[in-house]
Amino acid sequence: MDKDNVDTVNTKSKGSILVICAHSDDQIIGPGGTIAKYAKEGYDVYTIILSFGEFVQPHVKREIISKTRIKESQKADKIIGGKGVVFMGLKENKFEKDLHERGLEKNFKNLIRKYKPVKIFTHAPDDALNDHRATYRMVLKTYKEMNLRADLYTFDVWHLFNLKKRYRPKFVVDTTDTFKIKMKALRVFKSQIDLSTFYNYLVLNNFLFILINIRDLLKGISNNTKYAEVFHKVR
Numbered sequence: 001m002d003k004d005n006v007d008t009v010n011t012k013s014k015g016s017i018l019v020i021c022a023h024s025d026d027q028i029i030g031p032g033g034t035i036a037k038y039a040k041e042g043y044d045v046y047t048i049i050l051s052f053g054e055f056v057q058p059h060v061k062r063e064i065i066s067k068t069r070i071k072e073s074q075k076a077d078k079i080i081g082g083k084g085v086v087f088m089g090l091k092e093n094k095f096e097k098d099l100h101e102r103g104l105e106k107n108f109k110n111l112i113r114k115y116k117p118v119k120i121f122t123h124a125p126d127d128a129l130n131d132h133r134a135t136y137r138m139v140l141k142t143y144k145e146m147n148l149r150a151d152l153y154t155f156d157v158w159h160l161f162n163l164k165k166r167y168r169p170k171f172v173v174d175t176t177d178t179f180k181i182k183m184k185a186l187r188v189f190k191s192q193i194d195l196s197t198f199y200n201y202l203v204l205n206n207f208l209f210i211l212i213n214i215r216d217l218l219k220g221i222s223n224n225t226k227y228a229e230v231f232h233k234v235r
């Protein structure tokens, strides 16, 4: 695990907020505007990223990807005003199994204990991606085992136009003032897209930005703000 860039918890802050996600750009795509807002308000925001996301570029060596991902997420974290990013390095599509087999449950719990979050943000249980759902299960299981009291919220990543009924209470954050910061942070993640074909890069990259813009704008419109991020409260 990479712990070098994590500051010690500042006891004079308003409290700490923890984002737990599967890949290195999920924390920006999902709650980016919200965590930037909390950071501005004086909260310490920490992020735990479960994998390095090697599957995007199977032909590039694991170490190279890991290094790039760490650098990118540290850069994005600085932009949003976060206090640090930790990578667990779990195998994709095998998060729970890998955590257990490598005996990392303790490390995961110790990290949460160290940060003492007042709020935790993680993936939604019905996200389209397998690893996002596994992240939710891991977080909920750990939350219960540790008897945590923090507010637990879920965010959508690949669930852009969700029509399903959600019975859980909604938590809407007006991100109008931090939407630009979110977009700036998102632009840091160049390695998620295969750079070997410039055309793909151009198309995919812009497509992602447009989608996120539309999504946050629509959420804003339906909540009487310009931009918004919407979460569901689990605990």
Ligand SMILES: [Zn+2]
Residues within 6 Å of the ligand: 022, 023, 026, 129, 132, 157
């Ligand atoms: Zn992801």
